[in-house]
Amino acid sequence: MQSITIRRPDDWHLHLRDGAMLEGVIADTSRTFARAIIMPNLVPPVVTTADATAYRERVLRALPAGHRFQPLMTLYLTEHTSPDDVEAGAKSGLITAVKLYPAGATTNSHGGVRDMEKAMPVLERMAAIGLPLCVHGEVTTPDVDIFDREAVFIDTVLDPLRKRLPELKVTMEHVTTSDGIDYIKAAKSNLAGSITTHHLIINRNAILVGGIRPHYYCLPVAKRENHRLALRAAAVSGDPRFFLGTDSAPHVDPLKECACGCAGIYTSINTMSCLAHVFEQEGALENLEAFASLNGPAWYGLQPNEERITLSKQAEPVVFPARIETGAGPVTVFDPMFPLHWQVVG
Ligand SMILES: NC(=O)N[C@@H](CC(=O)O)C(=O)O
Ligand SMILES: [Zn+2]
Ligand SMILES: [Zn+2]
Numbered sequence: 272m273q274s275i276t277i278r279r280p281d282d283w284h285l286h287l288r289d290g291a292m293l294e295g296v297i298a299d300t301s302r303t304f305a306r307a308i309i310m311p312n313l314v315p316p317v318v319t320t321a322d323a324t325a326y327r328e329r330v331l332r333a334l335p336a337g338h339r340f341q342p343l344m345t346l347y348l349t350e351h352t353s354p355d356d357v358e359a360g361a362k363s364g365l366i367t368a369v370k371l372y373p374a375g376a377t378t379n380s381h382g383g384v385r386d387m388e389k390a391m392p393v394l395e396r397m398a399a400i401g402l403p404l405c406v407h408g409e410v411t412t413p414d415v416d417i418f419d420r421e422a423v424f425i426d427t428v429l430d431p432l433r434k435r436l437p438e439l440k441v442t443m444e445h446v447t448t449s450d451g452i453d454y455i456k457a458a459k460s461n462l463a464g465s466i467t468t469h470h471l472i473i474n475r476n477a478i479l480v481g482g483i484r485p486h487y488y489c490l491p492v493a494k495r496e497n498h499r500l501a502l503r504a505a506a507v508s509g510d511p512r513f514f515l516g517t518d519s520a521p522h523v524d525p526l527k528e529c530a531c532g533c534a535g536i537y538t539s540i541n542t543m544s545c546l547a548h549v550f551e552q553e554g555a556l557e558n559l560e561a562f563a564s565l566n567g568p569a570w571y572g573l574q575p576n577e578e579r580i581t582l583s584k585q586a587e588p589v590v591f592p593a594r595i596e597t598g599a600g601p602v603t604v605f606d607p608m609f610p611l612h613w614q615v616v617g
Contacts, residue, residue, distance in 0.1 A: 274583035274616070275556055279576040280543065280563035282307035283465050284405070284444050284516025286535065287330060287342075288599075289313050294333045295597020296521050299539035301340035303615055305576040308343045308405070308516070311370055312379040316347035320360035327365070343367035343571075345405065349382055350389035354396035361402045367571060368403045368442065369393070373428070375411040376420075377490040378520065378534055387428065394432070398439040403571065405442045408451065409491050418475075421491050422450040429454075437461065442570070445470065445518045447491040449501035455512055456505075463570045465516025466506050466562075468542045471549050472607050474499045485527040486603045489520065490534040506562050507555035514567035517542050523600030538605040541591045545605070547582045547613035582613045589614045 282300060285307040287293050300307055309330060311317035317326050323344040330342040346357060346369045360366035371390070372383035384390050397404060408429060409420035433441060439461065443451055446464040455464045469489065474496045477487040487493065505513045519542065520535030527533050538545065543563070550559040568575045588610035594603045 276579050276581045277560035278564035279305045279578040282517050283567040284518045286310045286520040291598030297333045298335050301338040306341040311345045311347035318347050345370045352393045354393050368405045371406045373411050376407050376409045398436045403440040408443050421448045425454050448498045452501045452505045463512040467518040468538045468545050469536045485532040489536045507553040509558040509561045511566045515563045521602045536605050537602050543615050544611040544613045545607050581617050583616045584612050
């Protein structure tokens, strides 16, 4: 039997939600991952260090007994965010990053930034103290095609921002295009990218061919096959600028299976099995550890985890539930559309 042992992985982009949903999903992450960057797009969003302190407590309370898991908190950047509050949160060790959602770009982002100028005082402070900015890299102007929103964001928002504030550390989250990959590779410093599990596996056909499939709809929306291939090449390359951020984003099924379904794919439960499959297919299992366990901590200035996990390849497919039941309702699990043989065994 084939097996691989790697340092315990971390998830550098995760939605845990709150209340009954938080309680229903957290174990799928904390069973396997040591740490995760917790997204702040709650309703209402996590905007102050006081909000983040309270949310962190709720996350820790929801952890199953015996699970050791460290939530790394983020603040949702608004046009009114206080630079002093951000600095205090960073200095106390509570805040790992600040998150930029262009207003209206994605789930619960209407309170996001409309005018980047208004965010400059916070961004300048972050650059001064070395606190990373995580960005949902899509423009929201209605005249830009949804499949072009990442590339246009790079040209019109991200590149001007990085030229203006070269000392600011930026994580381009859930990169979905070859444009994003090329832009990150071309940067000399202070830019890295997280890549989701699902964008390594699906292209836009998964959403649209043979019927409309809401459980493959997320933002940024999956792109053409050539983009998926660029993401895979970057992820398996071992390049330290690319690391795992699952963007596992649970929504209850009724909110996805309707006339205007929510964006988000739930992968926490089978992410490592999917990734081992992808890395094996690419002949790069030896770089799975870099992608899932080493590159992320190095970028965020943290030590990699000392604990190890082992994945082993089973003769029979490993069965994951089609959906999980939470107190908030059922959540469909990402179906990679191929059998999974890799299993986290310890
Ligand atoms: N990725 C998604 O499709 N959805 C995320 C928001 C986000 O990360 O953009 C969510 O919160 O549901
Ligand atoms: Zn996003
Ligand atoms: Zn997300």
